[in-house]
Amino acid sequence: MNEFFSIHHIFFTALGYDVSYIEFIGTFTGLLCVWLAARDHILTWPVGLVNVSCFFVLFWQLQLYADMFLQIYFFATGVYGWIFWFRKQPENEPVYALKVSTRWLLGALSIILTACTGFVISNLHNWFPAVFEHPAAWPYTDSFVAVLSIFANILLAKRIWENWLLWVTVDIVATVIYFQKNVRFLGVEYFILLIIATMGLIKWVKTYQKQVN
Helix, strand or coil: CHHHHCCCCEEEEECCEEEEHHHHHHHHHHHHHHHHHHCCCCCHHHHHHHHHHHHHHHHHHCCCHHHHHHHHHHHHHHHHHHHHHHHHCHHHCCCECCCHHHHHHHHHHHHHHHHHHHHHHHCHHHHCCCCCCCCCCCHHHHHHHHHHHHHHHHHHHCCECCHHHHHHHHHHHHHHHHHHCCCHHHHHHHHHHHHHHHHHHHHHHHHHHHHHC
16 A cells, blocks of 8 residues: 555656656646635535645655645645535635735745744754655745745635735746656646636636625
8 A cells, every 4th residue: 555655656657757646646636626716616625635645645755844744734724624615605705805914914924934944844854864864855945835835725715815826926936846856747737726826816806806896
């Protein structure tokens, strides 16, 4: 069973690139999850739980430790988001917006938390060599993606439209990271996610504007 989750257990090869089972399942469910979220569909949350479980295993093998720990958080908020949307019924719940002061606070927190997280992640192999055999790859950039993803997921669960601005930023940076790490299938996924997130941003902004006008 452990072999199935290995990045070396190949499902298929596309254009000379070997795609593992774990990368394929994580990528497919990730795309489906965001597509459902952009359309206000509650199934985004259970599909997302499968997605983050796969990515936890994948990122550990890629030494992207910030992303790995992020999946634990995503799993917890995925359960919360599922319950929240189920109770509220998203089709009847309005879309909200952040105050300007909250946006500035979010920006400042993102910088501070990225610096702190990056420092911790970059030292994991020194502090816990038995668990983390290799140094973290892209510790600060990876931490930036993790921090913004946390905020974006909170805003998504609360139905605040600015979540899509954060997801667009995350998807741009993550696409670069994954191509650099030579997980090109995952990189392609995040490029597609960038397109879907942009569509979600447009849809949610229009919905919000209709509410306030």
